[in-house]
Amino acid sequence: MRLDKFVAQSLQLPRSAARTLITKGRVTVDGQVCKKADTALTGAEMVAAEGKPLTCQQFVYIMLNKPKGVVSASTDRRDRTVVDLLEGAYPRRELFPAGRLDKTSTGFVLLTDDGAFAHAILSPRRHVPKTYRVELDTPVTPAMVTAFAQGVTLADGQAMKPADLIPDPENPLAATVVLHQGVYHQIKRMFGVLDAGVNELHRQAIGGLALDPALAPGQWRPITEEELARLAPGLAPGGQNA
Numbered sequence: 001m002r003l004d005k006f007v008a009q010s011l012q013l014p015r016s017a018a019r020t021l022i023t024k025g026r027v028t029v030d031g032q033v034c035k036k037a038d039t040a041l042t043g044a045e046m047v048a049a050e051g052k053p054l055t056c057q058q059f060v061y062i063m064l065n066k067p068k069g070v071v072s073a074s075t076d077r078r079d080r081t082v083v084d085l086l087e088g089a090y091p092r093r094e095l096f097p098a099g100r101l102d103k104t105s106t107g108f109v110l111l112t113d114d115g116a117f118a119h120a121i122l123s124p125r126r127h128v129p130k131t132y133r134v135e136l137d138t139p140v141t142p143a144m145v146t147a148f149a150q151g152v153t154l155a156d157g158q159a160m161k162p163a164d165l166i167p168d169p170e171n172p173l174a175a176t177v178v179l180h181q182g183v184y185h186q187i188k189r190m191f192g193v194l195d196a197g198v199n200e201l202h203r204q205a206i207g208g209l210a211l212d213p214a215l216a217p218g219q220w221r222p223i224t225e226e227e228l229a230r231l232a233p234g235l236a237p238g239g240q241n242a
Contacts (some may be wrong), residue, residue, distance in 0.1 A: 001057070003029065005036035006047060010054040010093050018111050024051050059114035059237060060093050061228060062086070063209075066109045067217035072100035082109050085218055097183060098122060099206070101131070107132070107203030108211040110231075111220070117237045121207070125183055128207045128232050132177045134186060135200035140165070140173040149178070152190040158183070160190060176204075207231040 006016035008029060008223070017035040021027055027034055028048045029041075047054045064082055071079045073123065074096045083095050098110040098118035099193055112118055121128045133140050148165035156168070168174035188198045204211055209231035228237055 001041050001043070001058075002037065003034060003039040003041055003047070004039055006056050007049060007054065007231055010019070010047075010056040011049065012090070014092070021049055023047075029126055059117070060112060061096060061114065061117075061223040061237065062095070062111035062220050063212060063215070063223050064111055064220035065108045065211060066106055066203075067103050068104055068106055070099045071103050072089060072109060077104070077219040080112060086111070092195045101203060102188075104186065105201040107201075107218060108206055109203070110206060111224075114200060114237055115165075117232075117235065118188050120235050121232045122182060126232070126235070127180045128235075129205075130182070130203060131205040131210075132179070133174065133200075133202045134177055134191075134198055135171075135174045135188060136191065137173070137197040137199055138195070139194075139217070140167040140175045143193075144196065148190070149192055152178065152193055154183075154189050160186065163190070166221055173199075208233065 004015055004018045004022060007013070009019060010106050011018065022037045025033045025035055026049060027164065029045050031046070041081045042226065053181045064085060066082055069080070070085065071081050073081045073083060074083045082097050086095070093113045095111045095113050096118070097123055098112055098125065101107065101109055110118075120126055132194065145165045145167065151162045152160045154160065157166070160183065164176070164178035166178075167174040168176070177188060183189075187201060191198050209223070209227050223231070
């Protein structure tokens with residue numbers, strides 16, 4: 001990584017401002033003043049700006065509890081987006097949602113700028129499960145459970161992979177759904193074939209990582225390295241996945 005990019009990301013500055021710091025001699029590399037913005041870093045160097053040690057996270061990973069009425073997008077002309085909920089916390093990052101939730105759905109959305117990692121967890125080859133809680137307009141039946149386990153065929157003829165449908169023993173209208181693929185409006189379309197409407201849809205977990213119950217709708221926090229490992233075991237963040 002170039003020195004100016006490292007400084008810009010560490011301090012959340014425009015690249016031009018980072019270059020100014022460097023050319024004015026306010027940045028050191030391994031204790032020595034470095035005025036060359038294009039200096040290549042290996043990652044082992046100790047970089048400081050005005051005497052303050054800098055660290056640079058290559059990529060950002062955010063857990064967000066999406067509320068209703070917010071769209072799963074980076075930008076939108078009409079509606080507030082999941083990235084808008086960060087309120088400018090990462091101004092130099094091009095964050096995007098890794099996977100979508102409908103505007104009326106709620107729950108766990110992963111925001112990141114690591115395109116390779118996002119692609120990996122969404123890839124059909126990886127089978128990273130997504131867990132949801134649903135509330136229907138009609139009771140969950142054994143026939144629905146069987147249909148999900150066998151794989152529902154949508155109205156357009158598209159065959160879905162087998163999924164788990166676990167009825168809530170305390171609420172006949174509610175259930176947990178575990179999907180192993182991602183198709184547009186998949187859960188609503190699957191229940192639609194079974195003559196059931198979805199009134200509420202809430203994503204509870206991605207892979208082995210559950211939404212933090214301390215996050216109220218609209219709140220977010222960074223995901224730790226340990227949590228990333230639980231989210232997708234066997235996948236490495238940072239673009240290291242084939």
